[in-house]
Amino acid sequence: MVDERSSMPRSESEETDVTDFNERLLRTAVTRRPVVMAGAALLLAPSLALAQDTKADADLTAELMKPGPIPDIVVGKADAPVTIVEYASMTCSHCANFHNTLLPKLKEKYIDTGKVKLILREFPLDNLAAAASMLSRCAGEGKTYDLISAFFEKQNDWAFVQSNHVPALFKIASEHGFTKDRFDKCLTDQKLLDGVTATRDRGNKVLGVRSTPTFFINGRKLADRADTIESFDKAIEPLLKK
DSSP, X not given: OOOGGGGOOOOTTSOEEHHXXXXXXXXXXXXXXXXXXXXXXXXXXXXXXXXXXXXXXXXXXHHXXXXXXXXXXXXXXXXXXXXXXXXXXXXXXXXXXXXXXXXHHHIIIIITTTSEXXXXXXXXXXXXXXXXXXXXXXXXXXXXXXXXXXXXXXHHHHTSOSSOSHHHHHHHHHTTTOOHHHHHXXXXXXXXXXXXXXXXXXXXXXXXXXXXXXXXXXXXXXXXXXXXXXXXXHHHHHHHTO
C-alpha cells in the first residue's frame, strides 16, 4: 500500500528538501518488491544517499548536458541560447506553484520567443511522484508535457487526498487517452522506473540536487528564490546579451 503519510501537504514557507523525505523514502522505497497501488504494482528503487550540495557558481554544463538514462523532456526551440534545466517532484507543492503560475510567464517572455528552452527532469521524492512521472512519460510523443501540466494543475486532487490515490490518478490520465490496461502497464514498466530513478539519483549524486524544484540556467544553479519572474530575469537577461 502507498503510505498515506507520503501524500500530506507540505508547508509553502520553504522549498521541498530531500532531507525532509529521506525517512519516508526509507519506509516506502527500500526494496525492489512491488508497492501495490490498488492493483497496479509499482516498483520503486532504493532511497537517496544524499550528496553534497554544489556551489551555486559552479558551471555544470558538461555534466548537465550528458545524455541521461531516458530522453529529456524539452520545451522550446532546440537552438535557444539559454537552457533551463529543472529537477522536480510531481508531489512537490512548490514545483506545482512554479508550473502553474510562473512557467506561463516564462513561456510567454522567453520560451515561445525562442530565447530559452526548458528541460524537465524527474526527481521523485516518493512513490506517488514516481507514478505520476511514469504516467507522464507513457502519455506518448508530444503529450508528456501536457500530462505533466495537468498533474501539477490538479495536484490537490490526487497528491494530497486521504484515500486511495489511484482513482484520482487514473481520472486525470484517462482524460489524456489512457485506458485502464495502459495505465496499469505503465506503472509496472520496470525499465521506465529504472530510468526515472536513475535520473533522480544522478541529479543528486553528480549535480548536487537536494531540493525541489532545483533549476540550472546555462549550467549554473539558480541561487535566488525560484518563485518570481524577477529571479529568472536576473539570471537570463545577461546571458542573452552575450
